[in-house]
Amino acid sequence: MCLGVPGRVVAVNEFTATVDFWGVRKDVRLDIVDEPVAPGDYILNHVGFAIRRIPPESVAETLALYDALLEGDDTDLMTGDVRAEIAGTS
Amino acid sequence: MSATPLQFRDPQLARSLAATLAHLVDGLGRPAAVMHVCGSHEQAIAKFGLRSLFPKALDVIMGPGCPVCVTDVPEVDEGVLLAAQGVRIATFGDMLKVPGTVRSLADAQAMGGKIDIIYSPKQAVDLARKTTEEVVLFATGFETTAVATAAVILDSPPPNFSVLSAHKYIPPVMEIVAEMPGSRIEGFLAAGHAATITGSAIFEEFVERHGVPVVIAGFEPNDILAGLVELVELIREGKPRVVNMFPRCVTREGNLAAQQQLWRVFRSTGGRWRGIAHVPNGNLRLRDEFAHVDARKRFPIDLASLWDYAPPALAGQCICGDIMAGIRNPRDCRLFNRECVPENPVGACMVSNEGTCKIWHLYGGVPA
Numbered sequence: 001m002c003l004g005v006p007g008r009v010v011a012v013n014e015f016t017a018t019v020d021f022w023g024v025r026k027d028v029r030l031d032i033v034d035e036p037v038a039p040g041d042y043i044l045n046h047v048g049f050a051i052r053r054i055p056p057e058s059v060a061e062t063l064a065l066y067d068a069l070l071e072g073d074d075t076d077l078m079t080g081d082v083r084a085e086i087a088g089t090s
Numbered sequence: 091m092s093a094t095p096l097q098f099r100d101p102q103l104a105r106s107l108a109a110t111l112a113h114l115v116d117g118l119g120r121p122a123a124v125m126h127v128c129g130s131h132e133q134a135i136a137k138f139g140l141r142s143l144f145p146k147a148l149d150v151i152m153g154p155g156c157p158v159c160v161t162d163v164p165e166v167d168e169g170v171l172l173a174a175q176g177v178r179i180a181t182f183g184d185m186l187k188v189p190g191t192v193r194s195l196a197d198a199q200a201m202g203g204k205i206d207i208i209y210s211p212k213q214a215v216d217l218a219r220k221t222t223e224e225v226v227l228f229a230t231g232f233e234t235t236a237v238a239t240a241a242v243i244l245d246s247p248p249p250n251f252s253v254l255s256a257h258k259y260i261p262p263v264m265e266i267v268a269e270m271p272g273s274r275i276e277g278f279l280a281a282g283h284a285a286t287i288t289g290s291a292i293f294e295e296f297v298e299r300h301g302v303p304v305v306i307a308g309f310e311p312n313d314i315l316a317g318l319v320e321l322v323e324l325i326r327e328g329k330p331r332v333v334n335m336f337p338r339c340v341t342r343e344g345n346l347a348a349q350q351q352l353w354r355v356f357r358s359t360g361g362r363w364r365g366i367a368h369v370p371n372g373n374l375r376l377r378d379e380f381a382h383v384d385a386r387k388r389f390p391i392d393l394a395s396l397w398d399y400a401p402p403a404l405a406g407q408c409i410c411g412d413i414m415a416g417i418r419n420p421r422d423c424r425l426f427n428r429e430c431v432p433e434n435p436v437g438a439c440m441v442s443n444e445g446t447c448k449i450w451h452l453y454g455g456v457p458a
Contacts, residue, residue, distance in 0.1 A: 003130040003283065003309060004283050029212060029241065031241040031244075031245070031351070032237050032238070032241055032345065032347060032348040032351065033345070033347070033348075034345045034346060034347040034348065044283070044286070044339065046234055046235070046238065046283070047209065047210040047211060047212075047231075047235055047238045048209070048210030048211070048212045048213070048238065049210075049212075049237070049238045049241060051234065051237070051283070051286055051287060051345065051348065052283075052286050052339050052345065054338065054339070055338050057338075058338035058339075061310075061338075062338070065309065065310045072137075075452070076137070076452075077133050077137070077443045077448070077449060077452055077453075078130070078133045078134065078137055080443060081130065081133070081443060084183075084209050085209070087209040088208075088209035088210035088212075088213070089210070090210075090212065090213065090216065
């Protein structure tokens with residue numbers, strides 16, 4: 001649950017961003033994030049809210065971890081948590 | 091068993107970190123115990139087989155880092171009683187099988203209660219907008235999740251939406267665990283993403299009061315190893331302080347916008363954490379200003395109706411509380427992997443994906 005999931009911002013309207021998570025586009029709320037977010041940025045989504053803009057220099061490293069986590073099957077707890085985080089968006 | 095083989099992106103770095111860790115622990119000349127307070131850390135440790143790389147003399151214990159596990163029995167009872175009144179309960183899937191005094195939410199559902207699984211507080215609001223029924227978000231989670239609940243409360247939810255808050259606040263429980271008589275914990279590994287909200291500064295006062303170092307670490311296997319290296323180094327130095335090893339997500343002051351929303355909606359108050367203790371300031375409850383969205387104010391909830399029931403016999407043998415306090419581990423429990431399994435859990439630690447028992451059950455626990 002505290003893992004979150006990173007995604008790439010595709011579009012921003014006032015309080016919501018359209019974010020791409022491994023090819024799936026979802027809406028994420030921007031109420032909580034403390035920095036301006038622009039298309040091309042990566043954010044960390046937790047339960048449908050962006051909680052952090054990921055510094056550009058950390059994006060590759062962050063994505064690599066999640067690539068590995070998403071390789072698991074449905075019984076894997078971390079894979080399940082990451083998928084649940086994506087399901088928390090709308 | 092779905093434990094995956096080691097998938098370090100940099101196995102050479104992992105080996106080198108493990109060797110450094112072993113050397114440092116050797117240098118201490120005695121066994122040491124450290125605690126992390128995050129289900130995702132325990133998942134990563136178990137999934138990537140990190141315990142086989144930890145020195146034997148270093149005990150890495152998962153503390154009360156599972157919000158669902160520490161949701162207290164009367165809090166589950168409140169949700170069950172609301173469901174029995176015909177109120178729709180929206181909650182995270184992990185909550186369903188958590189035992190209450192008599193029933194779990196899954197039992198309430200089997201008896202006709204309306205329980206909806208959500209993945210975000212926002213989805214509970216969406217549900218309320220689509221119906222005229224009363225919808226209660228049974229909200230669990232630490233501060234990282236509570237800020238999302240705060241945000242939906244501040245965003246003019248519909249009048250049939252309210253919140254039953256079982257949100258918990260992590261910093262105070264670290265104080266409790268550090269002060270437990272006979273505590274062996276000499277350092278804490280704090281969770282990177284939770285600290286994203288709170289910032290690293292929140293741990294500074296803790297370190298000053300308890301003389302125990304705190305290292306903030308990420309979830310990559312090498313992040314965890316590097317965090318432990320730093321932590322043991324701090325123990326050896328004997329000059330406790332806070333070290334942030336996750337600067338890519340955590341700043342000293344944290345996410346101020348999120349903190350502001352959190353404390354505008356919630357106040358911290360003392361309450362019991364299941365199996366652990368009364369934790370002063372450990373529970374997050376709605377401020378009076380938000381009484382109109384507080385399910386505890388909106389509905390009569392008579393917990394006394396459950397007082398005549400004795401807890402199920404097996405529940406008396408569950409040592410979940412001792413496990414979360416770091417005193418014992420799942421292997422010490424006579425129910426673990428026998429009467430208590432994820433399909434039929436006795437204690438909350440076997441229910442949640444973030445519970446120590448479920449994680450050990452799934453990934454095979456500690457190496458012999």
